[in-house]
Amino acid sequence: MVRREVVVLRIGHRPQRDQRVTTHVGLTARALGADGMFLAAEDRGIIRGIGDVSSRFGGSFFVKDGVSWRSCVRRWKESGGIVVHLTMFGINLPDLEDELKNINRLMVVVGAEKVPGEMYEIADYNVAITSQPHSEIAGLAIFLDHIMGPDALKTAFPDAPLSIIPTARGKKTRGQEQE
Amino acid sequence: MVRREVVVLRIGHRPQRDQRVTTHVGLTARALGADGMFLAAEDRGIIRGIGDVSSRFGGSFFVKDGVSWRSCVRRWKESGGIVVHLTMFGINLPDLEDELKNINRLMVVVGAEKVPGEMYEIADYNVAITSQPHSEIAGLAIFLDHIMGPDALKTAFPDAPLSIIPTARGKKTRGQEQE
Numbered sequence: 616m617v618r619r620e621v622v623v624l625r626i627g628h629r630p631q632r633d634q635r636v637t638t639h640v641g642l643t644a645r646a647l648g649a650d651g652m653f654l655a656a657e658d659r660g661i662i663r664g665i666g667d668v669s670s671r672f673g674g675s676f677f678v679k680d681g682v683s684w685r686s687c688v689r690r691w692k693e694s695g696g697i698v699v700h701l702t703m704f705g706i707n708l709p710d711l712e713d714e715l716k717n718i719n720r721l722m723v724v725v726g727a728e729k730v731p732g733e734m735y736e737i738a739d740y741n742v743a744i745t746s747q748p749h750s751e752i753a754g755l756a757i758f759l760d761h762i763m764g765p766d767a768l769k770t771a772f773p774d775a776p777l778s779i780i781p782t783a784r785g786k787k788t789r790g791q792e793q794e
Numbered sequence: 795m796v797r798r799e800v801v802v803l804r805i806g807h808r809p810q811r812d813q814r815v816t817t818h819v820g821l822t823a824r825a826l827g828a829d830g831m832f833l834a835a836e837d838r839g840i841i842r843g844i845g846d847v848s849s850r851f852g853g854s855f856f857v858k859d860g861v862s863w864r865s866c867v868r869r870w871k872e873s874g875g876i877v878v879h880l881t882m883f884g885i886n887l888p889d890l891e892d893e894l895k896n897i898n899r900l901m902v903v904v905g906a907e908k909v910p911g912e913m914y915e916i917a918d919y920n921v922a923i924t925s926q927p928h929s930e931i932a933g934l935a936i937f938l939d940h941i942m943g944p945d946a947l948k949t950a951f952p953d954a955p956l957s958i959i960p961t962a963r964g965k966k967t968r969g970q971e972q973e
Contacts, residue, residue, distance in 0.1 A: 741961075
């Protein structure tokens with residue numbers, strides 16, 4: 616099987632104000648097996664927050680801030696990648712899922728409150744996770760869970776300094792807690 | 795088929811600071827067909843934010859703030875309900891999914907950063923959505939998508955003043971925008 620490449624592009628991020636939500640977006644992408652996140656804003660707090668989790672729990676998830684969303688999307692498309700924009704106005708995921716599952720290089724665009732109209736045009740697909748307003752974090756989570764294949768929820772990082780041992784009660788970990 | 799009852803209990807919410815994340819938790823629950831959310835804190839901003847969405851997009855999702863989490867959980871269990879606590883330390887969802895799908899009265903507990911140890915004991919199930927740290931919003935989204943049945947992503951509110959018409963480009967709605 617060809618190694619799949621899935622990245623997230625976070626647009627509309629307002630430094631400070633959106634730091635927590637954007638950190639959740641990045642951590643969700645990492646936990647479900649995406650390769651990394653481009654951030655169309657400068658915010659070292661996001662890089663630090665997600666980098667801290669990766670250094671403890673493993674993996675090579677990248678975060679690149681300060682990108683221009685237009686050139687990030689354009690370069691992705693020029694190199695043969697497909698761009699999916701998550702929006703409640705799009706076609707509902709169940710109606711596109713089979714088609715999207717076969718894409719090898721996928722960029723998932725996750726907006727904040729205001730998304731430029733141009734994004735709806737430039738995206739290959741505008742995809743809704745329900746046609747209800749809710750959360751870009753929830754949308755990304757469900758999208759990746761559906762698209763990444765049956766093992767999305769079993770993401771593991773073999774090089775992890777610290778990992779969790781699933782248990783019915785309490786907390787069990789393996790390895791070194793560095794805090 | 796028996797009408798299923800699914801509610802969310804949000805614990806550890808710090809008024810103001812967690813307002814946005816907890817609003818996302820509630821909107822995600824609503825969008826995926828849950829009945830309502832109990833909030834173990836007082837925060838009218840959450841009630842307003844989610845109420846505003848429901849008044850525009852329909853449905854009867856309830857939000858009740860100021861509950862004590864212990865008595866909320868106890869009452870739920872006493873009335874025959876099952877309590878699932880979402881935590882990255884729990885048993886991974888794929889390993890419990892079949893069992894959880896058959897529960898008719900389900901309370902899903904979603905914590906913030908600190909969850910009292912007692913919660914791990916009192917819950918009927920501690921369930922992980924991957925064994926990686928990410929986001930309670932993402933966790934709830936994936937959990938409900940898996941548990942609510944195949945139509946979770948097709949939640950619709952027939953009484954809605956405003957609804958979205960899925961479309962490949964742009965934004966289409968039906969009904970009255972009240973803003």
